[in-house]
Amino acid sequence: MFAQIKRLGADSLLYAFMNVGTKLIAFIMLPIYTSYLDPAQYGALGYLDRITSMLTFVVIFGTDSALAFYYFDTEDKKKRIDYVRSVMTFRLTVVLITAVVFLIGGQWLSSLFFDEPKLYYLLYIAIGVLALDTVIALILTVLRYEFFTKKVVFFTILKMLLIAILSYGFLAFVTPTMDGIMYGRIISVSIVVILLIKPALKYVRFTFNKKLLKEILKYATPLVPASLAFWVIVNANVIFLKEFTSLREVGIYETAIKFATLITLLTSGVQMAWRPFSMSLKDKKDSPILFAKLYYGILLVGTIGVLFIATVMPWIFQILNDNYYEAYQYVAILSAVTFLNFFYMIISVGIFFSKQTKIISYAFGMAAVINIILNVVLIPLFSIWGSVAAYLISYLIAITYIFFKSQKLYRVPVSFGKMSFLFLTSLAAVMAIVYIQESSLSDWNIAFAWIGYVIVVLLSRIDKDLLRKKSAAN
Known part of the structure; x- marks a missing residue:
């Protein structure tokens, strides 16, 4: 052993x-x-x-x-x-x-x-x-x-x-x-x-071997729709960007997404360890409280990371050719989407405990359809920002669906309102940071975006909420 x-x-x-x-x-x-x-x-x-x-x-x-x-x-x-x-x-x-x-x-x-x-x-x-x-x-x-x-x-x-x-x-x-x-x-x-x-x-x-190949394809075919949905969500943006704008915009978007995926350097280790870790706690009495702390903790660290990325991106992009500099403004939001792609695994313990993994396929299948519709509507109006918005909204819909389905199967004592408000506040802070960076305002004003975010975290009193639930459980 x-x-x-x-x-x-x-x-x-x-x-x-x-x-x-x-x-x-x-x-x-x-x-x-x-x-x-x-x-x-x-x-x-x-x-x-x-x-x-x-x-x-x-x-x-x-x-x-x-x-x-x-x-x-x-x-x-x-x-x-x-x-x-x-x-x-x-x-x-x-x-x-x-x-x-x-x-x-x-x-x-x-x-x-x-x-x-x-x-x-x-x-x-x-x-x-x-x-x-x-x-x-x-x-x-x-x-x-x-x-x-x-x-x-x-x-x-x-x-x-x-x-x-x-x-x-x-x-x-x-x-x-x-x-x-x-x-x-x-x-x-x-x-x-x-x-x-x-x-x-x-x-x-x-x-x-015809018989063996038939077995393999019979097993594999039902998995294709979920994989196709993931592919559509990740790649449809680029296809529609090229069709509605030009390869130049595709190049800018590709540069931004490459930087955004760097957040996986921090999440990949947790992602690999999470499934066996969470499954080992499935039948323990205090596990819901522990999961609640992890939900909030990981979300807090992720949103802070996204704000940090938004703050430092203009300086990091100085290493690239000037033709790509504008891509920096998209990186933080795309990083937030990359984080959501990781976070859905964290908040879906109920789905995996009950082996109802088809819910994941439904969620991302629905998100893929929404993603295509939003790309068609938003890219002609807002170019790259339209693509970024479509990517973000489709993931938010998928992760919301997954969260509520998982909660029905295995309840973790967390407030969806608090978590969503914390995440949306971080997005608002990111947009404020990008606006300041793009305008003639002094970069010192970025501190106000951070202060606003910190105030929301303090007002949410996540720590108090968890302590009260733990006391009630005892």
Whole structure:
């Protein structure tokens, strides 16, 4: 038992290191990319990444969760290999079909995506990267199942480092365009596949067990709607921005979202530890009180973090090309949305205790539809701010639905009114900070936004509320 707990702790630390490492590499490369690419070029790169993200979703099609179930459902090693080969064949077949579509309609698709038919070759490179990444991802998944944690961490970080180094090399010495970044990517993933050639030869077989693949797809298909909803919420903004504005606005938005996701450096560790931690407290008498404290505490820390981000962003953005400076004003609100994407897991203990996870799918399915409608309405009126607003509102609706459903299944003694008022106050403070930064007012006025937020926290008397509930419980 102790050995298993020790392994869990060690593996969690290694994966946390991997997550932080990859995000830091991406963050370090951001000022390099923006120094060579103008916002329109960076927007085109970001748009291409969104297309690839969509294709990755189609390629995986829920088979990751299905494979995790069936791989551990059998002790037969040969059957496990057959499961992996079947999934690999399915995914590569989808990639092959996509490649044929790209080859036939390359110029038309390039004109549709980039408003420039001559960039069709970038789609070819992207599909090549996707094919190689598909092989790498499944091999690393199997290594993770077999608890070769160090290898998974090593190859994941190696891939990111190679992409960073080679992309910079091509930008600096060959071509200072998005072509250079794509060349860096295709060479990097090729090197990693070569280094993983032994397991690649083992699993890359264009053959599959029809019965096993049917089992996998039967398990995977119901998971697709939830994954699709998440994809829509995250990516629809960029698609509509490009259609209603231009690739320049996409580039500005992509820059802001890259900074906003840095908040996951703080939340990823908690996110990885939360599920086993919360499940271990499911049947303990005082757990609702503890969860209440954590709900309030995590929300308080998150909102303070968002205000801090809003305050320091103008200084941080000085490391980027001046063409991207305006992106700073969107980062704090996008960080708040990123925080909500983490916080919904915290406040949904009742849903996971009762195994009613379909509620999550309903919530984000509804949010995805709302997100699309809001993007169509708001982006033509407010450009990037419209996109940011659509992103925020859709998440607020989803998290509100999840909170009330979870409370019905497992009541945690917290006030939704206090939590929502605290969060909305932090958003108002952020908007006040951005307004001050954008106007001719002195930056010292930002202190008043902070003071207003602190006053609201003090007036809410969260500590008094919790103490009263604890006394009542005793």
